[in-house]
Amino acid sequence: MTSACPGPDLGALTGVRSGKRSYYRAYVRSDERTQRAVRAMDTISRALVRTHEGPRGLLEEVVRAAAAHLEADWTILALTDGHLIGARPRFLALAKGETAPVDEAEALPGAVRRELGAIRAGLAVRTADDNPWVRVPVILAGTNVGALVGLHGLVADPEPGDLAVLRILANQAAVSLHTSEQYLEGQGLHRRAQQLYDEVQAQARDLALRTHELHRLEKRLELARQRELIDTERGRIARELHDSVTQYVLSAGMAVEMARGEAEARAGGDDPIHEQLVTAKDLTQQAVGQLRRAIYALSRRQGETLASLPDLVREVAEHHRSHLQVQVRVEGEALSLGVDAEHDIARAVGEAMFNVALHAHATRAVVRLRYRPDEVLVTVADDGCGDPVVLGRLIRVERRSSDGSHRGLANIEARVADLGGRVRFRRARIGGVRVEIRVPVPGEARQPGLIEELARGDGTQERE
Structure with a gap:
């Protein structure tokens, strides 16, 4: 079935x-x-x-x-x-x-x-x-x-x-x-992520700004510490100059004055020795004046002194206005070279001005401070009787000198060389000698300039 x-x-x-x-x-x-x-x-x-x-x-x-x-x-x-x-x-x-x-x-x-x-x-x-x-x-x-x-x-x-x-x-x-x-x-998550990204970027910028401010504060603290040490040393040097060197110079001036009086009493005013003693008296008076100004400057606190290189150069020039017509010209945007470097340059300018006042028989001097993208150029020109060729030979002699005397030009060269720079002597357009001091700008202080400034050579003629 x-x-x-x-x-x-x-x-x-x-x-x-x-x-x-x-x-x-x-x-x-x-x-x-x-x-x-x-x-x-x-x-x-x-x-x-x-x-x-x-x-x-x-x-x-x-x-x-x-x-x-x-x-x-x-x-x-x-x-x-x-x-x-x-x-x-x-x-x-x-x-x-x-x-x-x-x-x-x-x-x-x-x-x-x-x-x-x-x-x-x-x-x-x-x-x-x-x-x-x-x-x-x-x-x-x-x-x-x-x-x-x-x-x-x-x-x-x-x-x-x-x-x-x-x-x-x-x-x-x-x-x-x-x-x-x-x-x-x-x-929504994308918008939130974008919002968080923007907040992170803003916080990063704020952190970078605060970091930059912190670095600036650290530099200021370091500078304050250095100034405190410098103030202590300046005070010690000022006391030494006042208590010893100035007293010796004053004593020498008094002895010269006494010798001048005796020479005048014996031989009258026509004696050559009398004229030399008068010159010696004037020099001792000038030395005392220079020492007093130096003691005054050293006695001032570092915070009260002029810190930038242009101000330091102007202060150096001010010491010589009593016997020279001095002009100071600054060109370009000032760059920070560091406290030690700027003081060394100012001392080199002071040495050059002292040589002008003492040896060049000049009536006028022009100090030009020019900031370039890669270097700082300082020139000291005068209308005196100096010869740049003679100065070139003299500085070679001073390099070999071992008695510590007559080393003004060599001191200038040594200070500038320590900064990686160089010194040259040329004929000034106002008649005398122009001392050129060139110091390279450290990499961290350099600022980008125009192509024309970067391409400009050293052969451009400066005007006094």
Whole structure:
């Protein structure tokens, strides 16, 4: 005895029953549902590639496709409160005959607002009423996050195939809303990251500024410490000069004056020795004046003295204005060479001015301080009777001198050489000798200048 296997239920597959007289009408309705499903899928497939419009464009297409499939008077796609908080829009509603869904609850009729409120409240299952609402949940990761509902206008109730189409549309909406939430969250994180980056940059700039200020304070503290040591040493030297050297010079002046008086009493004013003693007396008086000015300068605190190189040069020139017409000219933007270097340059200028006052028989001197991008040029020119060639030979003799006397030019050269510079003697345009002192600028103090300044050579003629 054999049992016959039942064949496939063609009626269930095709949606029609061959035994019915309304076979053709059933076939037509089935074909219409299939066409509506195909149109809905086609609408969604076209919306999926419009990513540049954002998630709203896809959601609107979902609502329109569902409305067309159900021939619905109203179609609603909404999210439940508390789910996908960052997703926008929260709901869309489309009336029959309209093409643009709305997202304002105030514009909806009362029955539609009640359905929207139920979705927002999370009421997935509602009591049946007279209105033929069709509802499918929006599921994301197994959680009901909303619903797609429609007040359908179909002749017959929607079949499982219709509900399957709606579920497909709802799933597309869920993915789009989830993507929207993540996109908005990513934008928020990007803005926050940009804000934090800007704050870090601002803090970095503030830290760099404070670090720069700290370095400046450290330099000022170091300078203050050096000045304190220098003040102590200056005071000691001033006391030594006042208590010993000045007294010896005064005693020598008194002895010369006594000798001059005796020479004048014996031989009268025509005696050559008398003239030499008068000269010696004048020199001792000048030496005492120089010592007193030096003691006064050394007795002043370092904080009260002029710190910059231009001020130091002006102070050196001021010591010689009693017997010379001195001009000081400064060109360019002053650069810091360091306290020790600037004092060495000022002492070298003082040596040169002393030589002018003592040997050149000059009436005028011009001191020019010129700052260049890579060096500092100091010139001391006079209108005296000196010869730069003779001075060049004299400095070579002074280098070999070992008795400590007549080393003014060699001292200038030694000070400048210690700074990496050089000294030259040239003919001054005002008639006498021009002493040129060139000292390179340390790398950390250099400032970029114009190309013309960098390319300018040493052969340019300075004007006194």
